[in-house]
Amino acid sequence: xxxxxxxxxxxxxxxxxxxxxxxxxxxxxxxxxxxxxxxxxxxxxxxxxxxxxxxxxxxxxxxxxxxxxxxxxxxxxxxxxxxxxxxxxxxxxxxxxxxxxxxxxxxxxxxxxxxxxxxxxxxxxxxxxxxxxxxxxxxxxxxxxxxxxxxxxxxxxxxxxxxxxxxxxxxxxxxxxxxxxxxxxxxxxxxxxxxxxxxxxxxxxxxxxxxxxxxxxxxxxxxxxxxxxxxxxxxxxxxxxxxxxxxxxxxxxxxxxxxxxxxxxxxxxxxxxxxxxxxxxxxxxxxxxxxxxxxxxxxxxxxxxxxxxxxxxxxxxxxxxxxxxxxxxxxxxxxxxxxxxxxxxxxxxxxxxxxxxxxxxxxxxxxxxxxxxxxxxxxxxxxxxxxxxxxxxxxxxxxxxxxxxxxxxxxxxxxxxxxxxxxxxxxxxx
Numbered sequence: 001x002x003x004x005x006x007x008x009x010x011x012x013x014x015x016x017x018x019x020x021x022x023x024x025x026x027x028x029x030x031x032x033x034x035x036x037x038x039x040x041x042x043x044x045x046x047x048x049x050x051x052x053x054x055x056x057x058x059x060x061x062x063x064x065x066x067x068x069x070x071x072x073x074x075x076x077x078x079x080x081x082x083x084x085x086x087x088x089x090x091x092x093x094x095x096x097x098x099x100x101x102x103x104x105x106x107x108x109x110x111x112x113x114x115x116x117x118x119x120x121x122x123x124x125x126x127x128x129x130x131x132x133x134x135x136x137x138x139x140x141x142x143x144x145x146x147x148x149x150x151x152x153x154x155x156x157x158x159x160x161x162x163x164x165x166x167x168x169x170x171x172x173x174x175x176x177x178x179x180x181x182x183x184x185x186x187x188x189x190x191x192x193x194x195x196x197x198x199x200x201x202x203x204x205x206x207x208x209x210x211x212x213x214x215x216x217x218x219x220x221x222x223x224x225x226x227x228x229x230x231x232x233x234x235x236x237x238x239x240x241x242x243x244x245x246x247x248x249x250x251x252x253x254x255x256x257x258x259x260x261x262x263x264x265x266x267x268x269x270x271x272x273x274x275x276x277x278x279x280x281x282x283x284x285x286x287x288x289x290x291x292x293x294x295x296x297x298x299x300x301x302x303x304x305x306x307x308x309x310x311x312x313x314x315x316x317x318x319x320x321x322x323x324x325x326x327x328x329x330x331x332x333x334x335x336x337x338x339x340x341x342x343x344x345x346x347x348x349x350x351x352x353x354x355x356x357x358x359x360x361x362x363x364x365x366x367x368x369x370x371x372x373x374x375x376x377x378x379x380x381x382x383x384x385x386x387x388x389x390x391x392x393x394x395x396x397x398x399x400x401x402x403x404x405x406x407x408x409x410x411x412x413x414x415x416x417x418x419x420x421x422x423x424x425x426x427x428x429x430x
Contacts, residue, residue, distance in 0.1 A: 059117065061120060078195045151270070226335065229290075246400040297322070
């Protein structure tokens with residue numbers, strides 16, 4: 001047993017080093033992003049200004065992903081990751097220098113976030129291909145669970161550490177921690193991790209390579225269907241994220257502290273789910289696992305919150321809604337890695353990113369718009385209806401409860417329609 005464990009650790013040595021150090025660096029970057037949000041809100045007092053900070057880093061990811069994947073497939077993966085890391089840390093150092101000299105302005109953050117977002121757009125598909133190259137195929141599910149675990153830990157620790165550091169040592173200290181975490185990850189990648197060469201470094205034009213990525217998806221309808229399914233899931237999930245504050249904050253039993261607790265429950269659930277994904281045996285049908293886990297999540301959480309006025313039920317709903325997400329993610333990851341040739345993975349993953357994640361900003365906008373302009377006015381007008389009052393309550397927040405109900409129905413329909421379509425396709429691992 002001990003020898004088997006040692007052999008497993010040896011085979012996953014490069015992955016474990018890369019995963020742990022990149023996760024540390026990701027935590028540092030997240031801490032800085034959160035602290036900058038606090039600084040910006042103190043500076044402007046505007047929620048829109050802080051939201052724009054996220055949009056500036058996210059927009060390049062959505063708009064340029066297809067071409068970034070093509071660029072990734074033209075160059076060495078390790079060098080691509082190192083260059084992107086260096087440019088990103090220069091942006092952080094620029095923020096540090098501007099802040100130290102009292103010259104930091106809002107537009108500086110927007111511009112630097114656009115550059116950082118572009119670097120992340122190029123680095124992410126390169127990192128995905130690098131993971132495929134250093135992980136033996138039989139460990140795909142286990143390593144995917146570990147990656148989900150680190151993302152979950154970052155989502156929980158990031159606001160706590162960022163708030164504490166920002167309060168005690170200010171923005172200078174936060175950025176210093178970020179730069180320190182970068183140096184650890186950069187040194188590990190440069191000197192201690194060997195990423196095998198792949199046949200995907202090609203010299204054709206970016207547009208030709210990008211076309212090959214979209215062409216692969218057109219020729220593989222099962223993969224395309226899964227990606228579009230996740231786009232639908234992301235639409236519902238992001239609309240839920242936009243709706244949740246309008247539901248919890250006005251509630252007599254809600255408030256800022258309760259919103260923080262309810263939100264953190266999703267991170268706790270993700271940690272449990274990540275550990276679960278790491279130890280579960282290989283399922284008979286990974287495709288079925290993907291849409292059934294989402295059917296369970298979307299078909300329970302939204303209704304539990306829509307029909308309840310108790311914070312404990314909201315927490316339970318969050319845990320139920322998020323606990324199986326890492327299981328879904330792990331199985332989807334195995335399907336993609338085993339179905340997409342390594343030489344195409346960079347551009348296909350980039351196309352996946354553009355198609356799968358473009359619905360997130362749309363969902364955030366729709367969630368807020370629907371609550372403010374449709375659902376709340378509807379409940380205000382028809383609050384005297386006994387059925388509406390019984391189901392969704394009265395007063396401010398009842399419209400958000402109605403929106404939760406609509407999202408639950410939408411999520412179920414997306415899962416059922418996709419599940420029926422996916423039954424036509426056959427998937428088998430090598």
